[in-house]
Amino acid sequence: MEVALHKHIVMVPFMAKGHLLPFLELAHRILHHNPSFTITIVNTPLNINYLRSAIADRPSAPHQIKLKSLPFNSSDHGLPPNSENTDDLSFTQIMKLFHASAALEAPLRGFISDLIADEGSPPVCIISDCFMGWANEVARSFGTLNYTFATSGAYGTTGSCSFSMNLPHRNIGDGGIHEEFSLPGFPESIQFSIKHLHPYYRDVDGKDEWSTFFVPQLSYSLQSNGWLCNTVEEMETVGCEALRNFIKLPLWCTGPLLPSNMLKTNSHMDSQRSRKQSSYNIRPEQCIGFLDSHPQKSVLYISFGSQSTISETQMMELAKGLEETEKPFIWVIRPPFGFDLKEQFRPEWLPLGFEDRIRNQGLLVHKWAPQLEILSHPSTGAFLSHCGWNSVMESLSQGVPMIGWPLGAEQGFNAKMLVEEMGVCVVLTTGVERTITKEDVKKVIEVVFDRNDMREKATELRSLILASVEDSSYKAMDDFVSTFSSL
Numbered sequence: 001m002e003v004a005l006h007k008h009i010v011m012v013p014f015m016a017k018g019h020l021l022p023f024l025e026l027a028h029r030i031l032h033h034n035p036s037f038t039i040t041i042v043n044t045p046l047n048i049n050y051l052r053s054a055i056a057d058r059p060s061a062p063h064q065i066k067l068k069s070l071p072f073n074s075s076d077h078g079l080p081p082n083s084e085n086t087d088d089l090s091f092t093q094i095m096k097l098f099h100a101s102a103a104l105e106a107p108l109r110g111f112i113s114d115l116i117a118d119e120g121s122p123p124v125c126i127i128s129d130c131f132m133g134w135a136n137e138v139a140r141s142f143g144t145l146n147y148t149f150a151t152s153g154a155y156g157t158t159g160s161c162s163f164s165m166n167l168p169h170r171n172i173g174d175g176g177i178h179e180e181f182s183l184p185g186f187p188e189s190i191q192f193s194i195k196h197l198h199p200y201y202r203d204v205d206g207k208d209e210w211s212t213f214f215v216p217q218l219s220y221s222l223q224s225n226g227w228l229c230n231t232v233e234e235m236e237t238v239g240c241e242a243l244r245n246f247i248k249l250p251l252w253c254t255g256p257l258l259p260s261n262m263l264k265t266n267s268h269m270d271s272q273r274s275r276k277q278s279s280y281n282i283r284p285e286q287c288i289g290f291l292d293s294h295p296q297k298s299v300l301y302i303s304f305g306s307q308s309t310i311s312e313t314q315m316m317e318l319a320k321g322l323e324e325t326e327k328p329f330i331w332v333i334r335p336p337f338g339f340d341l342k343e344q345f346r347p348e349w350l351p352l353g354f355e356d357r358i359r360n361q362g363l364l365v366h367k368w369a370p371q372l373e374i375l376s377h378p379s380t381g382a383f384l385s386h387c388g389w390n391s392v393m394e395s396l397s398q399g400v401p402m403i404g405w406p407l408g409a410e411q412g413f414n415a416k417m418l419v420e421e422m423g424v425c426v427v428l429t430t431g432v433e434r435t436i437t438k439e440d441v442k443k444v445i446e447v448v449f450d451r452n453d454m455r456e457k458a459t460e461l462r463s464l465i466l467a468s469v470e471d472s473s474y475k476a477m478d479d480f481v482s483t484f485s486s487l
Contacts (some may be wrong), residue, residue, distance in 0.1 A: 009039045009126045014129040016086040018390050022151040025257035031062045033481040038064050044072040044084040049249050053203050070107040086307050088341045094351045098213045105134050124484045133220030148221040152275045152389040153231045155239030158246050159413030164214050185246030226250035230257045232468040252480040257476045284370040290363045295326050297381035303332040304386040308407040311432040312336040321441025330361040332369045337432040382448045387411040399462035401454040403444050406430050424458045
């Protein structure tokens, strides 16, 4: 393929680590297909420092990836100082961060103006997060292309977007949690219920904080030149068809956007990044040593992502259920919902004497664990997860079945898909407001470890994901890059 030299791409991810890293991986993939581009990822100063660290951990990172800080003062938006991503923010504060993200529009325009002055032409395209839809207007004003990147899966993205645009739950009366509705984009045969939704979603009416932020951003994104989605076509056939029906734009499924060393046939990876996390209570080597001491497919890994947690009473019952199963486990644990996630963990949030009694059975890891290494280890048999999309892709890429506990965003839609479309998950509960018992915990753990069909389906999905890296996703990326390579 003949390409023009010195062409620029600008990327605008949302201000969350679960969005920043897929954008960085997308930049790597684009340059693999066409190394003649320069790609600049723009964001706030602290997020750029985070990306800089992530790049430093990859010695082979292409030199064509550049980073640009855009000025941002969180205090101007009613947020705590230095709050530039969703980490450690309450739900209310995250909503403020969503609205504050639009403050990056003016500095982005300034950066592109400087770029034009230096290079003589605008970037060939701007690739923006679906939460940063205003970037489409920026691209249009500079006479360039805009592509929207959905960092979540196709099913969850369609569910969240279609629900937010159509508010179908407003038409089903007050019959309660089990009332069902359909969503534009999906076949009529697929029905959704209020229980799939984050509690905040249940109250949206088009005038609330979420709607006033997201609906305009999505409307802008639906005017872009096409969408990219961090998924695999063969894995999400229903979801990909639904997303195409909903956006009515070209769609390229270019996932999984995971580190290349995780997408290999040998299951155990080594993560340079995780080796550097020495400030936490347990070193990565301890997690791997614990896994090494247990049989294959025997350990339950528990993590609710980088910003989610469960209630105090739920945490207590989860601990009791884990202990009574006698299954080995690694639990990434944070202060419960309603408490400051940065504060020291208190013993009273767990059963009296729990840590001493489970010393040989489990490993409690506070705040952070080397998730990629844990999921790729042969001893990991299941993953109790909030069903955030990065965690879903990491788990399925290693053939690990899941226990779902969706806590927010599109996670309820992800869990529904994992159960009904893929058969690789059982759901324990949803949200932080529901009561669970230790018996509930024991039951789902027994199910996921006893059902060979779930493990077999997860293994099949792993094969599909690995094959896509050199087949469907590779071709989709090649097709996407070719749309602007000759400009």
